[in-house]
Amino acid sequence: MRVALVAEQFLPHVNGVTHSVLRVAEQLRARGHRVMVVAPSYEKVRGPETVPELPGVAVERIPSLPLAGYPEVRVAGCTVHRMQRLLESFAPDVVHVASPFVLGWRALQAAASMRLPSIAVYQTDVPGYAGRYGIGALEPALWAHVRTMHNSATLTLAPSTASVQQLQKHGVQRVHRWGRGVDTARFRPELRDDAWRERVGGGRRIVGYVGRLAPEKQVADLAVLDALPDARLVVVGSGPEKQALRRALPNAHFEGFRSGAALASVMASFDLFVHPGEHETFCQTIQEAMACAVPVVAVGRGGPLDLVTPSHNGWLYPPGDTARLREHVRDLLGDDAKRLAFAATAHRTVQDRTWESVCSELLGHYEHARAASPLPPTLRTRLARRVGVR
The missing domain is CATH 3.40.50.2000 (Glycogen Phosphorylase B;)
Known part of the structure; x- marks a missing residue:
């Protein structure tokens, strides 16, 4: 054709x-x-x-x-x-x-x-x-x-x-x-970078977001995760809200825009992926995180409803309920066995996609x-x- x-x-x-x-x-x-x-x-x-x-x-x-x-x-x-x-x-x-x-x-x-x-x-x-x-x-x-x-x-x-x-x-x-x-050859768990994790997290668990820094992504909702004990919030991406988000998330690490192999390595180095945007028609970054064996906490609206199966490969929280977002993140960060089980299921979920x-x-x-x-x-x-x- x-x-x-x-x-x-x-x-x-x-x-x-x-x-x-x-x-x-x-x-x-x-x-x-x-x-x-x-x-x-x-x-x-x-x-x-x-x-x-x-x-x-x-x-x-x-x-x-x-x-x-x-x-x-x-x-x-x-x-x-x-x-x-x-x-x-x-x-x-x-x-x-x-x-x-x-x-x-x-x-x-x-x-x-x-x-x-x-x-x-x-x-x-x-x-x-x-x-x-x-x-x-x-x-x-x-x-x-x-x-x-x-x-x-x-x-x-x-x-x-x-x-x-x-x-x-x-x-x-x-x-x-x-x-x-999803490109499972590019996004894979073997790319986990322990040196980057130590440099950015200093031994703490890493909770990551990847995407545009724009109003429709609602990245400011991640403020409830900014001061979690024993965890570091990492924001990957660029956009018009970058400076405002730096002020709203003073404890977060801003990695900037990443693509290709560099992005895959960063995503594989997360312990947990979060996405708060309520207007996602699909949310490709969720699939990429899962391909890296990273469980997901996302808002229960739009595209994530098809991608995240609660209690299997991640959690969904009601739109606007940032307290529930924080609760789900703390649940997975505080239970290594559960988080690793979710991670393994997340990886299997996308292998045929x-x-x-x-x-x-x-x-x-x-x-x-x-x-x-x-x-x-x-x-x-x-x-x-x-x-x-x-």
């Missing part, structure tokens, strides 16, 4: 959207499919380019501007007509749109106008973020936009049971669940979309001629 991947965010900015697009493109190329990525530009990256991590994949950059207050996030402007030209030049069999909102909306409009099968992948709870950024009054309008976008797609894929139900509640149709894989298996499922969704929205013969012939396909 020829697959156009349209990403609302992409390299050099690394987040959940970027990561999933990279893994999907990587898997598609490994299976012999042709891939094009359409993504926002950055100051030093404009126009077509090649990405070392994606050999054989062309990346088309669309002019963008930094999001106010969060310059790492880009907002790309593109007309439907320009997107039509890009798609026509590549002649995709399916258009895969990752976390559509601005650029992705243009791609869905272009695909619909060209009668191309399209997949809209729901990854970011933008309406839910509104309240965290003090603009809760916009939530109904944001949901209306999400509903319009996703209902224009042939299929919508949501990463968790909770996100499927959330979209259906707000009137989105043709929603299917499609989870995320590979990107290979997840992308095999994705290809099934592509075929479903193609069957539901077949190209007219005249359009297929015209697109094929554009790229010399017979």
Whole structure:
């Protein structure tokens, strides 16, 4: 197949959207499919380019501007007509749109106008973020936009049971669940770094968080863990709340942004992973922690509900109940036998959740979309001629 991947965010900015697009493109190329990525530009990256991590994949950059207050996030402007030209030049069999909102909306409009099968992948709870950024009054309008976008797609894929139900509640149709894989070769318990643990923890247990330092992640809720006896809170990541969180968590160690092997080593060095964000559509970092044999304490809402089985691989606490968060953390830190049993179960939990298996499922969704929205013969012939396909 020829697959156009349209990403609302992409390299050099690394987040959940970027990561999933990279893994999907990587898997598609490994299976012999042709891939094009359409993504926002950055100051030093404009126009077509090649990405070392994606050999054989062309990346088309669309002019963008930094999001106010969060310059790492880009907002790309593109007309439907320009997107039509890009798609026509590549002649995709399916258009895969990752976390559509601005650029992705243009791609869905272009695909619909060209009668191309399209997949809209729901990854970011933008309406839910509104309240965290003090603009809760916009939530109904944001949901209306999400509903319009996703209902224009042939299929919508949501990463968790909770996100499927959330979209259906707000009137989105043709929603299917499609989870995320985890790289168990990269994230593994053998990477535990005792020297780093001693330097950062000084012999104490380490409770770690990994993710953006932004309001929607609710990292400030971890203040209830900041002064736990015999434990050190470690925060890994960057974002607009970094300085405010340093003040709110004066005893925590801020590791900064980490990726690749460095991130895997830090995560494997945790004794416990915590995630307080209530707007996670999936929460990939939970899977990565489990792959490192690290048990999890997370808020019982959204994506974590599918990932954490209480009393087996971690604990879930009610949204907003930070006293229960503290109680669960103290429970696992104070009982080595229980924590190690949870860790072993966490590790087993994710071993079959590979990107290979997840992308095999994705290809099934592509075929479903193609069957539901077949190209007219005249359009297929015209697109094929554009790229010399017979």
